[in-house]
Amino acid sequence: VTPTPPRKPDPRDGRSGGPRAYARGGVRPGKRPPLRVFTTTLWEYPSQHYDSATSGGVVGSTMQGDKDYTGATPSWVIWQLLERYTRKGDRVLDPMCGSGTTIDVATDLGRVGMGFDLQPTRPEITRADARELPVENESVDFVFVDPPYSTHIDYSDDPRCIGKLDAGEQPTGGRTRGRDEPPVPMGQAYYEAMEEVIGECHRVLKNRRYFGLYVSDSFRKTKGVKGGTFMPIGFELFSIMRDYFKPVDIVAVVRHNAKLQRGNWHKAAEEQNFFLRGFNYLFVMKKEG
Ligand SMILES: C[S@@+](CC[C@H](N)C(=O)[O-])C[C@H]1O[C@@H](n2cnc3c(N)ncnc32)[C@H](O)[C@@H]1O
DSSP states (O other), X not given: OOOOOOOOOOTTTTSTTSOOOOOTTOSOTTOSOOOOOOOSSEEOOSSSSOOOSEETTEETOOOSSOTTSTTOOOHHHHHHHHHHHOOTTOEEEEXXXXXXXXXXXXXXXXXXXXXXXXXXXXXXXXXXXXXXXXXXXXXXXXXXXXXXXXXXXXXXXXXXXXXXXXXTOOTTTTSOOOTTSOOOOTTHHHHHHHHHHHHHHHHHEEEEEEEEEEEOOEEEXXXXXXXXXXXXXXXXHHHHHHTTSXXXXXXXXXXXXXXXXXXXXXXXXXXTTOOOOOEEEEEEEEOOO
């Protein structure tokens, strides 16, 4: 795959329906297209971050969160959500805050960011398990979460890290299922943990306010042979979220990660008949009643 060369920013760039022939990193900091509220359910932007007059309190910042943090959320995705679903002064909570991208975007937009993680990377982030937040019921105006997508990244040594739970785990458990027992789904421990996180997000969110969850499906190739395990994490989490919230919309966010730039991955995907992940889901939900 030949990366698309850098080109002059187009005023329509970054809007769904506009030109999209970007490669990640193809636009230099300071030369990125300005952010506007996107109007379709297909989102793409040529960079992980946007240029801001003041981001995270830093004047002239070209980054939110940490570009070197493996698994960081594209900050412009959070920007889109906060622009649409929050007002100045609102409390925005991220229970799996990682490098603190949500805090920086919230500060940038005049909202109050609240970040939690098992492995805090900055003093503003409080150490807590996302399943048990030290936060009062119905006290925040927006929740954003970008959870681990199964075991694809080693976030920390904390045994409570949900990134240690395999969404593709086969339900053998060492014993045979009784005739009348219901089938155990694949990756049960991962989905049970995520249901606790989703329930906790519901608890702390005020009524009639919004929740955004950003996630990708996963595929694990079986070494040495064709095929592997597909983990439909997006559909599974959407169905859990529906039990707590009213669905508002589903957005497909185009991915520009480093793996998608590697020719050998594309060759393997074609020869061994699997797909590389080309998009993330962004689920938007509303708490009602
Ligand atoms: C995809 S990353 C979040 C990235 C973040 N939004 C950013 O932009 O940097 C997932 C995060 O979930 C955290 N995590 C995993 N299990 C957790 C748990 N039980 N409670 C709180 N945080 C957890 C990991 O430490 C990791 O930082």
